[in-house]
Amino acid sequence: MTAMVKAEGVHKSFGAAHILKGIDLEVAKGEVFCLIGPSGSGKSTFLRCINHLEQVSAGRLYVDGELVGYRQKGDKLYELKDSEVALKRRDIGMVFQRFNLFPHMTAMENVMEAPVQVRGESRAVARERAISLLDRVGLSDKAKNYPSQLSGGQQQRVAIARALAMEPKLMLFDEPTSALDPELVGDVLDVMRGLAEDGMTMIVVTHEMGFAREVGDALVFMDDGVVVESGHPRDVLTNPQHDRTKSFLSKVL
Ligand SMILES: Nc1ncnc2c1ncn2[C@@H]1O[C@H](COP(=O)(O)OP(=O)(O)O)[C@@H](O)[C@H]1O
Ligand SMILES: [Mg+2]
Numbered sequence: 001m002t003a004m005v006k007a008e009g010v011h012k013s014f015g016a017a018h019i020l021k022g023i024d025l026e027v028a029k030g031e032v033f034c035l036i037g038p039s040g041s042g043k044s045t046f047l048r049c050i051n052h053l054e055q056v057s058a059g060r061l062y063v064d065g066e067l068v069g070y071r072q073k074g075d076k077l078y079e080l081k082d083s084e085v086a087l088k089r090r091d092i093g094m095v096f097q098r099f100n101l102f103p104h105m106t107a108m109e110n111v112m113e114a115p116v117q118v119r120g121e122s123r124a125v126a127r128e129r130a131i132s133l134l135d136r137v138g139l140s141d142k143a144k145n146y147p148s149q150l151s152g153g154q155q156q157r158v159a160i161a162r163a164l165a166m167e168p169k170l171m172l173f174d175e176p177t178s179a180l181d182p183e184l185v186g187d188v189l190d191v192m193r194g195l196a197e198d199g200m201t202m203i204v205v206t207h208e209m210g211f212a213r214e215v216g217d218a219l220v221f222m223d224d225g226v227v228v229e230s231g232h233p234r235d236v237l238t239n240p241q242h243d244r245t246k247s248f249l250s251k252v253l
Helices: 043-050 082-089 107-117 123-136 152-164 182-197 209-215 233-238 243-252
Strands: 005-014 017-027 032-036 058-063 070-073 076-079 092-095 170-174 201-205 218-223 226-231
Touching: 005 043, 017 043, 017 218, 017 226, 032 043, 032 209, 043 058, 043 170, 043 201, 092 152, 107 123, 107 152, 123 152, 152 182, 182 201, 182 209, 209 233, 218 233, 218 243, 226 233, 226 243
Parallel strands: 032 201, 032 218, 092 170, 170 201
Antiparallel strands: 005 017, 005 058, 070 076, 218 226
């Protein structure tokens, strides 16, 4: 079966700064793939490459069998047009540390926005889906609330519903609970756990090692732009093989 994400020797530089130094990994369909590592190791940059927000400098990156940002004809690569990139980005949902909801729209309107504006869906259809998505993230009763009237955890769950509204085949989470008060983290993780149970392919950058251990199918430890160690979360977390992994885990566990 085609991998949902496949990275082959992916490099990324910003000017002279070499950030990703040859990432090889594969994320299977339906898998919860956790990415951990110290700040500055390139985790967000890697997610942004998957989501076509950054172009890789070298190597190959495929999402669902298709090269990110390029079309291959024979053995030549052609850069995709912005409109083609935008079309592909629709298949990938992204949830950031900061929720980035539209402040002047209710929870419901936030969830309806992209299907209506980007996909040209009717408001009736978009509303039906938004109702069911808000229910799925446990916020049926908050549909008419504005972001300022919601807790951080509730806002983050609206952000997840908003990403799901475009019916993505892949969800990227970039430290989705890092900005939350500790007592609000659990509800967000529960929503992510539910998504995983429903078979969503997810790449999750997180410091929540409990989540990684219980929900993750695979875990990669990244440091300084390389994959240091990977395996089943339970194995890597309880029996790390490399000193860098051990040192990192001793600080976060
Ligand atoms: N657009 C950019 N221009 C220049 N440097 C960047 C850019 N984005 C990220 N970086 C640098 O790349 C490195 C890795 O960043 P990042 O991917 O955010 O790491 P992580 O998410 O693991 O904390 C950092 O040193 C950061 O300053
Ligand atoms: Mg980051």
